[in-house]
């Protein structure tokens with residue numbers, strides 16, 4: 190679209206990029222649903238940070254005199270059987286979900302990109318090894334894999350000193366599962382890219398393998414990472430809830446998973462508010478992440494189609 | 497005038513591809529020598545192994561499926577097939593540079609022209625920042641790009657095909673090469689642009705005393721630019737000589753056919769000759785002389801059908817591989833790469 194337009198002095202001062210990223214950013218900014226979802230996600234993050242900063246001590250705020258109250262001005266969503274505010278619990282629970290979602294993907298996505306790009310570019314034994322790892326992990330159903338890892342981590346510190354029972358351990362277990370999708374996709378894409386003429390031309394001027402990976406492959410696959418990051422957060426949030434429900438999640442701090450797990454017994458006796466609050470909170474976060482991931486794919490994938 | 501020294505000698509090069517359908521002997525015993533400062537043309541129909549020869553010289557054959565299974569490639573006497581990859585990388589874009597057929601797809605669309613030239617400057621001349629920028633602009637000017645300072649910051653899609661090929665040439669020159677391999681550099685371009693690019697290559701060659709390996713399927717291009725020509729057919733060189741000899745008195749039936757199929761002024765397109773038959777399937781080359789199914793002389797000849805003719809020097813500096821070419825009986829089996837043929841070349845693995 191800019192190919193034939195005359196160059197203005199402005200362009201000369203600051204040569205503008207081919208603008209693939211700029212184009213994508215522009216498309217996203219104009220995309221109302223994407224922006225709305227981003228707003229929702231940022232709101233959740235804000236709540237998580239704010240709650241962690243101002244609502245400490247909830248865990249021990251027992252007040253048996255006010256146990257199992259209905260919603261009121263004091264307690265918007267009522268209280269639990271210890272007399273603690275369910276609304277506070279809900280706000281505090283955002284922290285666990287978001288920490289797990291972000292940390293998991295901060296491990297999984299770069300890992301998936303790195304292994305996928307290496308396997309796809311170098312091929313040979315390295316590729317065989319990575320594909321073998323991938324296939325082996327993928328052969329075990331995700332939940333079984335997670336449960337096995339959590340059990341393994343719960344038996345004691347890794348190598349005798351790395352405590353895996355906390356958030357780090359949980360995220361690592363989740364990441365071990367979720368790098369696979371990114372890796373597969375990046376590997377396939379890299380195998381296409383390395384056949385491109387400009388990669389051959391780059392090799393012909395003496396660019397090394399790592400140089401080609403950094404300059405020609407990575408810029409063409411990061412968008413896969415971005416999309417998978419958004420979608421991967423959904424997986425991590427859901428998995429954390431399920432694991433907590435099964436008693437393999439995080440304990441000792443309020444989380445949506447625990448709210449749901451604990452309400453198992455309460456729903457029968459008519460206490461449904463914790464369950465409803467937690468599931469609603471999860472629902473909107475997951476919805477926002479899913480839609481954003483989808484919109485990101487729409488905004489970033491034309492890069493592939495035009496390449 | 498004494499003959500210039502040999503810059504690069506390719507001896508008995510054999511490059512194969514293991515494909516799902518079988519073994520492709522894309523280059524099957526090719527030998528030639530590139531004299532310093534001259535243009536040497538490699539011609540032949542599409543698929544005869546020209547690009548594979550060029551990529552073998554730079555060791556750019558993808559492995560798998562490809563492999564250089566035998567031969568030597570000597571750059572000023574040193575066998576570069578034996579070099580470790582790290583030293584080979586310094587040669588690529590350094591002493592040996594290459595330009596490709598499709599300038600369209602050989603530049604990364606997301607980087608500016610300047611940056612792509614800068615990459616070579618950084619690798620081979622350790623130039624960065626301002627110095628690299630100035631050197632890149634100088635190179636753009638040198639390859640005839642108007643307003644080079646502006647073009648420096650432009651992206652490939654902002655340039656025409658001819659301009660892109662000039663940028664590729666600038667990239668190739670950035671490492672100050674001794675040898676430039678140009679693989680069909682004008683095939684993808686308009687006729688008028690083709691002439692300009694060829695003229696540019698000629699000028700640069702003269703200024704830098706550059707040795708050029710020009711790959712083309714276009715004999716008209718050969719006539720204008722090359723000092724020597726090797727004609728390839730089905731992975732082998734069938735004729736090699738100084739350009740005037742090949743053009744005025746071609747000895748091999750395939751070369752004769754190629755020359756007859758070149759359009760000339762005053763001849764209608766309908767009168768154009770075409771060599772009968774098709775390029776053979778590289779998975780199963782015909783036995784004997786690989787050209788025999790298409791050759792009017794050898795089609796029914798028992799020898800041609802069963803025994804492949806070796807490349808012989810049938811006149812001073814004129815090699816031909818055809819049982820029926822004049823002087824073949826008395827010809828010598830000398831090596832166009834220089835030296836005596838049949839010396840142990842050794843089979844080596846390909847390291848890339």
Ligand SMILES: Nc1ncnc2c1ncn2[C@@H]1O[C@H](COP(=O)(O)OP(=O)(O)O)[C@@H](O)[C@H]1O
Nearest residue numbers: 513520522541542543544545546547548561778
């Ligand atoms: N990567 C590859 N895999 C399999 N076969 C190949 C590959 N590259 C080239 N070839 C084969 O090598 C032969 C010569 O190709 P090439 O050198 O590109 O021909 P050209 O003379 O047109 O440049 C062709 O038959 C082609 O099929």
Ligand code: SF4
Nearest residue numbers: 785791794800818819
């Ligand atoms: S050797 Fe025989 S078949 Fe081959 S080119 Fe000569 S005459 Fe034709």
Ligand SMILES: [Mg+2]
Nearest residue numbers: 546547679680
């Ligand atoms: Mg070719």
